[in-house]
Amino acid sequence: MCESMKNAKxxxxxxxxxxDAQTIPLERDQAHYLFGVMRRKAGEFVLLFNGRDGEYLAEITDAGKRRGVLTCVKQTKPQTMPPDVWLLFAPVKKAPTAFIVEKSVELGAAKICPVSTRYTNSDRIRQDRMQAQALEAAEQCGATYVPEVDKLVKLEAMLANWPDDRQLVFCDESLAGAAETLTAQKGVEKWAILIGPEGGFSDSERDHLNTLPFVTKISLGPRILRADTAAAAALALWQSTLGDWL
Amino acid sequence: MCESMKNAKxxxxxxxxxxDAQTIPLERDQAHYLFGVMRRKAGEFVLLFNGRDGEYLAEITDAGKRRGVLTCVKQTKPQTMPPDVWLLFAPVKKAPTAFIVEKSVELGAAKICPVSTRYTNSDRIRQDRMQAQALEAAEQCGATYVPEVDKLVKLEAMLANWPDDRQLVFCDESLAGAAETLTAQKGVEKWAILIGPEGGFSDSERDHLNTLPFVTKISLGPRILRADTAAAAALALWQSTLGDWL
Structure with a gap:
């Protein structure tokens, strides 16, 4: 078993x-990937998760060309949900957006929320593609859940309907010395992080954000960060201060 | 002047x-980029830096096909050096390596040090290409310096000759609960951050790192981060705790 587990990558x-002992009929795509692309065979092992039951070691008990069956052997990780932090970001070009999705999953965002702002580079997103990227990142990074990728909404609308019990961390690239510090707030367990678009926030967006009682403004340093760098940096800071890196 | 400065992107x-008033004859490549690619013309403005004298607004006073002259108008930023933190990383594939270089510059590393480890994916680097990527990132992110990209050295050799006065932050993905906290250490102003290769460190590398007196072990959370994510996350944590994000 030990040797099999090592190879179960x-x-x-x-x-x-x-x-335990649950059988899992594979979908066509999964069978193709596992047997056609990855050349796995009956008797070999894989790891499975579904966002609810933790991670299981499973044996390939039937391997066909376009179908197959896996049988759960035993749980290898308990189910662990990420801390309740959403990542709000303005979708940028294709590659940086894919990167933001991947990094958000690795860095433990609970939900990925594309928002459109005044200077957002694109008004449409491929939600299905982003969700697939999130799933792939979760498979890679050992997480037992896949964060949901929300549909694109206007930042304005999102702020107007903001839930009472959620704090928002606003990463303001124009801050000079006026930054607040991320600290635990009594009774607050729900958070979100807002990253601006490449063109920055408009003056009126910034003014509006500054009046909102649920907003904490933080600085990400003296250099101008790309949106993808800002997302990774802000999530890392949040996780190390308030999240599951403690 | 104000309008010109706005457009001087x-x-x-x-x-x-x-x-002030210094004239700068352009090199062939720079003239081609500025006039051929970016279509700038005499009378327009650009921003210049050289890693020593801060940032200057300069006017294009002569624009030829393969040559040109810029004339400094006034300083727009003082020279600011990054905090003294090196990023040590094991070169990975081409795209993630480019990403690590770019992110290191944005996140304020003073020097970028490629190291080869037991499980390093590649044994050669394109130092010139990485240095060019660092320069481009510095031009983009508003920094007034370009971190040097060092030549590839063996991690072993680097550790054997480690300077007495520099602390090393070791991002150990196998840490479970044994992590230390990044904190200021009296009299220590020189730091470095070590990111492992995609295959992780070998047991003997890890054991060796754990015996070194200048090493601080930190955790980057319960998920397995790609090398590029780990580099961005670790630099963000360092800058917000000990660097220039305070």
Whole structure:
């Protein structure tokens, strides 16, 4: 078993329930990936998770060309949900957006929320593609959940309907010395982080954000960060101060 | 002047000294970029820095096909050196390496040090290409210096000759609960951050690092980070705790 576990490097996110001895019929795409692309064979092992039941070691008990069956052997990780922090970001070009999604999953965002702002570079997103990127990142990084990628909404609308019990960290690139410090706030367990678009926030967006009672303004230093760098940096700071890196 | 400054979005790193009214003859490549690619014309403005004299607004006073002259108008930023933190990382594939270089500059590393480890994916680097990527990132992010990209050295050799007065932050992905906290250490102003290769450190590398008196072990959370994510996250933590984000 020990040797098999070492070799069980492929991790798959599945929709079915996982429990000891549970059998998992594979979907066509999964079977193709596992047997066609990755050349795995019956008797070999993979790791499975579904966002609810933790991670399971599973044996390939049937391997066909376009179908297959896995059988759960035992749980290898308990289910762990990420801390409740959303990442709000203005979608940028294709590659940086993919990067932001991947990094958000690795750095433990609970939900990924594309928002459109005054200077947002694009008004449409490929939500399905971003969700697939999130799933792939979760398979890679050993997480037992896949953060949901929300549909694109206007920042304005999102702020107008902001939940009472959630704090928002506003990464303001124009801050000079006026930054607040991220600290635990009594009774607050729900957070979100807002990263601006490449063109920055408009003056009126910034003014509006500064009046909101649930906003904490932080600085990400004296250099101008790209949106993807800012997302990774802000999530790392949050996780190390308030999240699951403690 | 105010209008010109707004439009002066192009930033160039030059080798010449910068001071009021100083004229800067452009190199062939710079002239081609500025006039051929970016279509700038005499009378327009650019921003210049050289790593020593801060940032200057300069007017294009002569624009030829393969040559040109800029004339410094006034200093727009003082010279600011980054905090003294090196980023040591094991070169990975081409795209992640470019990303690590870019992010290191944005996040304020003073020097970028490629190191080869037991499980390093590549044994050669394109130092010239990485240095060019660092320069481009500095032009983009508003920094007034370009971190040097060092030549590739063996991690072993680097540790054997480690300077007495420099602390090393070791980002150990295998840490479970044994992490130390990044805190200021009396009299220590020189730091470095070590990021492992995609395959992780070998057991003997890890054991060796753990015996070194100048090493602080930190954790980057419960998920497995890609090398580029780890570099960005660790630099962000360092800058917000000990660097110039305070």
């Amino acid at each position: 492929i991790r798959l996110c599945v929709t079915q329930d996982l429990s | 192009i930033r160039l790193c030059v080798t010449q000294d910068l001071s």
